[in-house]
Amino acid sequence: MQELLERRLRPFALAALLLALVCLAMVRLPESTLSLLQRRSPFTLAQIGWAYRLMAFAALAQALYGGFVLLRPDHVEKARRTDPKLASLSRSKLTGTVARTAAWMTVFTLAYGIAAFAISGQRGGFWLFPSLAVAQGAWYYRQVGQVAKWMGFQPENTPDVRARAVWQREPPDYCPPIARGLVPVGRADADR
16 A cells, blocks of 8 residues: 555656746746736736636636545546546556646646736736645645555456457358358258
């Protein structure tokens, strides 16, 4: 089970590194670029305010939906039962897939922040999104741990032998079951 819990660290570390790099770039951005973005904005101040609110609401809704609906063990179990690709993955690979998906969902929140900054040109509004991404990442890290603990109690997936069967051509004297009643018994033997 410890291996399953450790598989979640790398994706979240990469997402945190990306978040830190974007925040560092935002801090280092010169004021001349900010004033240029503000002057060349095609939107009015009221439109920028509503676009910012809409993006903040979308980022919050996405974070809440991901944390409270998608990253629950019962949702992963349901997806594992219904999706053949997920059903064929081992516990370790499935936990890694869930961890990667959860970590990169935090990057969407950061993308909302970059879009809000590009529209408004105001650096102050950007900082809501990285702080939301940090909180989202912490919650998702916890939820992936819960999924990994649940996966530790699940049986290891054994691949189905029938799923790996390779089609082979029938012998020349093969008659499909539906056509067997149409061919007289003595006639099939006489044709040989």
